[in-house]
Amino acid sequence: MIEARQLTKTFRDKKRGEIRAVDGVSFRCSPGRIYGLLGANGAGKTTTLRMLATLIEPTSGTAVVAGYDVVREPEKVRCSVGFLSTATALYARLSALEMVQYFGRLYGLSEETLRRRIDEIFARLEMNEFRDRRCDRLSTGMKQKTSIARTLVHDPPVMIFDEPTSGLDVMTSRTIIAFIRECRERGKTVIFSTHVMSEAEKLCDHIAIIHGGRLLEEGTVADLRARHGPGDLEDIFVRVVDGLGGPGVAVSRSAESGSADRGPAENQS
Amino acid sequence: MxxxxxxxxxxxxxxxxxxxxxxxxxxxxxxxxxxxxxxxxxxxxxxxxxxRAQKETPRVMILGGSNSPRVLRSLAGLPAMQFAPASRDYERQISNKELRAAVRIPDGFDHAIEKGEPARVDILYYEGEIMSEIAAGRLESFFKDLRQRTVEERLTARNLSANLIRPFEVARENVAxxxxxxxxxxxxxxxxxxxxxxxxxxxxxxxxxxxxxxxxxxxxxxxxxxxxxxxxxxxxxxxxxxxxxxxxxxxxxxxxxxxxxxxxxxxxxxxxxxxxxxxxxxxxxxxxxxxxxxxxxxxxxxxxxxxxxxxxxxxxxxxxxxxxxxxxxxxxxxxxxxxxxxxxxxxxxxxxxxxxxxxxxxxxxxxxxxxxxxxxxxxxxxxxxxxxxxxxxxxxxxxxxx
Structure with missing residues (x-):
């Protein structure tokens, strides 16, 4: 379970002054459901997810993740979360096995539990063939599997995916999408950000449209259609954002297009 | 943990x-x-x-001293020393390391020593250059010996002991x-x-x-x-x-x-x-x-x-x-x-x-x-x-x- 309460993040930029990357965002994600954060590049998706994963601290507001407060108990939150994005790379000089072992140990697993978990995950993801190969010698697909194994090793109840398919080919994207669905089937709370409308429509039980750091609309695809008229998710998204009177936003149907939403968090000087 | x-x-x-x-x-x-x-x-x-520095016979030049055959003869007797003919561009030769050192002997040097008049010998060398320092060192010790001998001769001529101007010896010894x-x-x-x-x-x-x-x-x-x-x-x-x-x-x-x-x-x-x-x-x-x-x-x-x-x-x-x-x-x-x-x-x-x-x-x-x-x-x-x-x-x- 994730509950964001008035999450706000501001950054100082030398040229632009204070930037509100995320502005009073509140929402709730339930176990066994996939919650999609839909927004254009720079909308504030990455910053929101980084606050939920306790990589960065909210300027105001808070969130409760798996029963722990992100401000007061960040280490407990991290123990309960699996975080995957295209920015979370692998250690090139470690093998796939060493990579997963390293994280398992940091999550405090005993050597016995770690061995069992690794055997189970590596078998399920068909990773045994390359378990001892260095990560810099793995194919993109193998790397993604290793990253998935890394997020799963401590069997977290909450999974956070930040544009996990951005820049990946169709086959690798499918592996990730299948994995996200599997997480839902296993009853995990899943939050997923994307700017690819088709992906969100296929995958998410609940969608939030985020723009300019603010959460503009929320609900199931059916709810959104009922409120904003017919059409696919892209039409609805454009109507919601245009209704705000903001500038036109670039959205994409293709998984390969666009770069990952880094948000203003990474634009500071 | x-x-x-x-x-x-x-x-x-x-x-x-x-x-x-x-x-x-x-x-x-x-x-x-x-x-x-x-x-x-x-x-x-x-x-x-x-x-190499120890093996080399340094080339030195004598400037002047034409009317002082005695000192020239003694200098010529110095071992492991090669004498170059006098030339005006001795400074250039020392700088180019063609010549290791030069010694300038004033006019009437022999005569001045005999009469007990003041005289000055200049040694010209390339400071910091090891071969030049070695050659200059040898020339300097030659003239210091000569000075010492001259003093002793003068004292003996006046029936005085050499100890008069050298009351004690000073020596350095490395004990480390x-x-x-x-x-x-x-x-x-x-x-x-x-x-x-x-x-x-x-x-x-x-x-x-x-x-x-x-x-x-x-x-x-x-x-x-x-x-x-x-x-x-x-x-x-x-x-x-x-x-x-x-x-x-x-x-x-x-x-x-x-x-x-x-x-x-x-x-x-x-x-x-x-x-x-x-x-x-x-x-x-x-x-x-x-x-x-x-x-x-x-x-x-x-x-x-x-x-x-x-x-x-x-x-x-x-x-x-x-x-x-x-x-x-x-x-x-x-x-x-x-x-x-x-x-x-x-x-x-x-x-x-x-x-x-x-x-x-x-x-x-x-x-x-x-x-x-x-x-x-x-x-x-x-x-x-x-x-x-x-x-x-x-x-x-x-x-x-x-």
């Missing part, structure tokens, strides 16, 4: 660093190859120069054992190298484990794990410190081994050079130098980590760290300059203080009050730097700077 996490990070970072070619080259290859090359190479070159005298020459170099290698050994892992991680995207990955940022930076710091100390230790070990076998490789050393080539260092002194350098290694590791974590990329970290090399080299070099002696003020300047006190330790002098002060102040600077590195790791604007 906390110590376990620091240990887990340390173990992983060590494996990772030992698989990094750049770290391996700076930590193992450079110290192991550089030290024998320096001890044996420099030793061999200076020995060759010395032997050969090992110590040799070590003194060698001493300045060791702490300087140890300090420098502590820096170079720490450089690559520090950049790789911070800016390198940011560049490769693994910083964000590790920050998603429950390890606290303090434990993470401490694990990384211990890795960098290990690399720093290992580099210096390997360098000293390889230097010790090459010094031990230097005499077999260099061949016979002329007796007057044995002190300079006696490169045996007391292992106790080396251990003491290491103890003194330890806080400096901590200081370097922490400063390099702090600077590198601020950088967005490996390249940016390199551009910040290169000027730091000069900051470190300057005080370390200052310590090998002649005349720079330890005092209370210098004892508080980091790096320079350790370099100076280590130089004394290697040559066998232990000033315990300075040692305590320097060790204490170095620990203080090291703690400050480590604190700064830990603080920087807590700042998200530094960790997510791009």
């Amino acid at each position: 906390s110590l376990r996490n620091i240990g887990t990070v340390y173990r992983k970072e060590m494996i990772d660093s030992l698989r990094d070619r750049r770290t391996l080259i700076s930590m193992v290859v450079i110290p192991v190859l550089l030290m024998p090359l320096m001890t044996i190479g420099i030793g061999a070159v200076s020995l060759r120069l010395l032997r 054992p050969a090992a110590k005298a040799g070590a003194a020459a060698f001493a300045g170099l060791i702490p300087y190298l140890v300090i420098l290698l502590c820096l170079t050994g720490a450089m690559y892992p520090a950049m790789d484990l911070t800016a390198g991680e940011k560049e490769r995207g693994t910083m964000e990955t590790i920050l998603t794990s429950p390890v606290s940022r303090t434990h993470l930076v401490l694990g990384k710091f211990l890795t960098v410190l290990t690399a720093s100390i290992a580099t210096a230790a390997l360098a000293v070990a390889s230097m010790g081994i090459s010094a031990r076998y230097a005499k077999y490789l260099l061949g016979d050393v002329p007796p007057e050079a044995t002190a300079q080539f006696h490169m045996v260092i007391d292992p106790k002194a080396v251990a003491a130098v290491f103890a003194m350098v330890l806080p400096i290694a901590v200081l370097f590791s922490a400063v390099l980590l702090a600077i590198s974590v601020f950088a967005k990329s490996y390249k940016e970290a390199q551009s910040y760290i290169s000027p730091l090399m000069i900051v470190v080299i300057l005080p370390a070099v200052a310590s090998i300059l002649p005349g720079v002696e330890l005092n209370m003020r210098l004892a508080l300047i980091p790096i320079l203080n350790t370099s100076l006190v280590s130089k004394e330790i290697v040559s066998g002098t232990y000033h315990w009050n300075y040692i305590a002060l320097i060790f204490g102040s170095s620990c203080f600077y090291a703690a400050l730097a480590l604190f700064a590195a830990v603080e920087l790791f807590q700042r998200e604007d530094v960790l997510f700077r791009s």
Whole structure:
């Protein structure tokens, strides 16, 4: 379970002054459901997810993740979360096995539990063939599997995916999408950000449209259609954002297009 | 849990660093190859120069003195000296090293000596040029002997004892054992190298484990794990410190081994050079130098980590760290300059203080009050730097700077 309460993040930029990357965002994600954060590049998706994963601290507001407060108990939150994005790379000089072992140990697993978990995950993801190969010698697909194994090793109840398919080919994207669905089937709370409308429509039980750091609309695809008229998710998204009177936003149907939403968090000087 | 996490990070970072070619080259290859090359190479070159200088018959020129046949005859009798015909461009010839020295004898020199009138002989040479110094030295001692003989003759002519103007003798004698005298020459170099290698050994892992991680995207990955940022930076710091100390230790070990076998490789050393080539260092002194350098290694590791974590990329970290090399080299070099002696003020300047006190330790002098002060102040600077590195790791604007 994730509950964001008035999450706000501001950054100082030398040229632009204070930037509100995320502005009073509140929402709730339930176990066994996939919650999609839909927004254009720079909308504030990455910053929101980084606050939920306790990589960065909210300027105001808070969130409760798996029963722990992100401000007061960040280490407990991290123990309960699996975080995957295209920015979370692998250690090139470690093998796939060493990579997963390293994280398992940091999550405090005993050597016995770690061995069992690794055997189970590596078998399920068909990773045994390359378990001892260095990560810099793995194919993109193998790397993604290793990253998935890394997020799963401590069997977290909450999974956070930040544009996990951005820049990946169709086959690798499918592996990730299948994995996200599997997480839902296993009853995990899943939050997923994307700017690819088709992906969100296929995958998410609940969608939030985020723009300019603010959460503009929320609900199931059916709810959104009922409120904003017919059409696919892209039409609805454009109507919601245009209704705000903001500038036109670039959205994409293709998984390969666009770069990952880094948000203003990474634009500071 | 906390110590376990620091240990887990340390173990992983060590494996990772030992698989990094750049770290391996700076930590193992450079110290192991550089030290024998320096001890044996420099030793061999200076020995060759010395032997050549001793074998050469210096070419000298006599200017004037045409009406002083007696002194010219005596000069011509000097062994291992070759005389060039007088020429006006003697200065150019000395500068071009065609001529090693020249001696200007005034008009009527023989006559002036006979009559007891004042006269002056000038020796012209190339200061700092070893062959020229040797030739000038021989000419000078010839004229000093001549002066002495003249004085004695004059005293005898007046029925006076030679002791009248030489009431007593003054002689210098080296009582320091050969090992110590040799070590003194060698001493300045060791702490300087140890300090420098502590820096170079720490450089690559520090950049790789911070800016390198940011560049490769693994910083964000590790920050998603429950390890606290303090434990993470401490694990990384211990890795960098290990690399720093290992580099210096390997360098000293390889230097010790090459010094031990230097005499077999260099061949016979002329007796007057044995002190300079006696490169045996007391292992106790080396251990003491290491103890003194330890806080400096901590200081370097922490400063390099702090600077590198601020950088967005490996390249940016390199551009910040290169000027730091000069900051470190300057005080370390200052310590090998002649005349720079330890005092209370210098004892508080980091790096320079350790370099100076280590130089004394290697040559066998232990000033315990300075040692305590320097060790204490170095620990203080090291703690400050480590604190700064830990603080920087807590700042998200530094960790997510791009």
